[in-house]
Amino acid sequence: MQISKTDFIHFLNCPKSLWLLKHKPDDYSHGEFSDYMKKLTAEGYEVEGYFRSLLQSQADAERYSFQSIFATERGLYAKADAIRDNGDGTINLYEVKSSTSVKKNGQHNQIKDATFQKIAAEEAGLSVSKAFIVHLNKDYVRQGEIDPGQLLIFADVTSEVAEAEAGTRAEIDEAVQLLGQHEIDESSCSCLCQTKPNHCDSFSYFNPTIPTPSIYSLPRISKAKIDGFVADGRFDLDEIGLDEVTEKQTLVLRSAHLGQPMIDHAAIAQFFNKAAYPIYFIDYETYSSAIPLVDGARPQAPIPFQYSLHVKRTPDDMELLHVEYLAEEAAMPLAMIEHMQSNIGPTGSLVSWHASFENTQNKTMAKLYPEKADFLHDLIKRTLDLEDMFKDGYVDIAFGGSTSIKKVLPIIAPDLTYMGMDVASGTDAMEAWIRLINMPECPEKAELRQAMLEYCKLDTYAMVRIFEEMERV
Ligand code: SF4
Structure with missing residues (x-):
């Protein structure tokens, strides 16, 4: 099965969710591709346009090619926004982002992006010398026509990619192995022990018996507390005692127990x-x-x-x-x-x-x-x-x-x-x-x-x- 860079980032965020998407697409909640998402996509193309015009205006313009595809025997698939042929048997990789910095944490780790690209390029027979994330300059202030040289920052992430390489290779192996499986344990998922903001749209697919409302409706509930309730198999708010939650959560819990709003007239x-x-x-x-x-x-x-x-x-x-x-x-x-x-x-x-x-x-x-x-x-x-x-x-x-x-x-x-x-x-x-x-x-x-x-x-x-x-x- 083919694994694109997007799939790999999806895998890093949640392996089960990627498996569901690939093996049971009808059960996967795709969410709506809203007009806002279209706006973001269009913006990404716009940034890429400025990036391209900047490289094409350079003295070594002929060394660059755009949207280069790396497809490997075991199914890795990556498309680099640009590569530079260094003329010595190596290439440089360029990934263009609409962020104003290189994102290294959270849902979209751009170092992992670049590392996946490098691994895919090398497995496809190329030798990568340098890797760059090209992002927006947050201090750029528009005056007249956009100046791509001022708008874009070329962040050299070669050493960070080198550091991440061994770990990323292992993660790619895991992703390949997971997607090769025709069955996985679908009886639950790890977000059972995570707070609500971590849950994706597939939470109820993997955890169909969790009631609404549930322990996840308690505001600012800690992971430790969730772990305890999950270990006891207690998800329904009726099974949770007032002495087990914080003062703020007490209000929500009492409201759930009584089925009516809790009102603090003084507040x-x-x-x-x-x-x-x-x-x-x-x-x-x-x-x-x-x-x-x-x-x-x-x-x-x-x-x-x-x-x-x-x-x-x-x-x-x-x-x-x-x-x-x-x-x-x-x-x-x-x-x-x-x-x-x-x-x-x-x-x-x-x-x-x-x-x-x-x-x-x-x-x-x-x-x-x-x-x-x-x-x-x-x-x-x-x-x-x-x-x-x-x-x-x-x-x-x-x-x-x-x-x-x-x-x-x-x-x-x-x-x-x-x-x-x-x-x-x-x-x-x-x-x-x-x-x-x-x-x-x-x-x-x-x-x-x-x-x-x-x-x-x-x-x-x-x-x-x-x-x-x-x-x-
Ligand atoms: S709810 Fe969490 S663990 Fe479950 S599929 Fe979604 S992201 Fe993965």
Whole structure:
């Protein structure tokens, strides 16, 4: 069976998941190849284009060839973004990445990528002298046309690849051996002893008897605690005692035991005591791309392009004021800041969900525009995070152990939903915006604009409704 570099990285992340994909593709949950994934793929090609043009402009351009394939007898398959024929019987390998550094940990270890390429190239009869990861320069600031020489950094990873080689060869052998097996133990998988963020979409395939909710719904549960529960064969929250969990987990557990939300009125009151009218419910959308879109932007650095604002002027205000902004062209966010300045007054609280996101954008914009720093820093000081209330003030097992607005809203205000919206997430909005700004004026563009405005508006209206429901609580 053929093993590509992508398969090998998949193997490193989870051998069983790769086996399932290769042997039982119908049972493997592929997930959706979303428009956002298409955006990332297109960006990867764009970066590769600049890489190619840079090499082709060099004095030794004729030494480079692109998309070279190495296929080995035992099935290894790799495609190098470029190789350089050094003229002495050796080649250099180049792997282009859309990251702003060489990633050495986590789900995608780029050193392993390059090492797999080297091993495949050498098994195919070539001799590799050097290996490079070509990544984006995070300090590059676009001014006019993209300068590929400034945009790209060639990181020489030859020695790291050499260090990783023996281990990677052993791992490749294991992968070949595993994929050669027609059967494996499918009765469970190692994520049984891992926290929920580690689980992939195949968790329920390998562990079909685990109930929902389960021990994995307990927030910030430690691996040691999971190990203990797994050893006892206890997965159902009804089998877990209140004295076995932390104080924060107690709330979720009690909610599961009683089948109702756990409410700490003092914690909720604390939030409302801090809130001052008028209250500005605000949400930003941001765009980031491998290739900076406009002058002043850096690779992969987010640029806010849209915001929605619902203003509740007094506690009894039944007619909310709604303001929105959506950039119609690629631009740095100065016009958006000025729009906010004319709609957000000098007093009152701002309320966001997961406010660290909005505050990070405010800090970044303050650095970009020092003349706006006072305004933006004042916004940060006045911002309250509505999500905090759901960490200890109002905890419901129905949120599935999460405090995301997408989990809280359907329980607190079930008449409001993101379901069926053309733009239904931040990544959808990001992808929609790039289409919007590149589209000529037409009915389709008007529909897209409307879908984007509706999505962002729902984000802030959802906060108003949750705020009001909590006020009643
Ligand atoms: S849930 Fe974890 S161990 Fe199980 S298949 Fe997915 S990644 Fe692998």
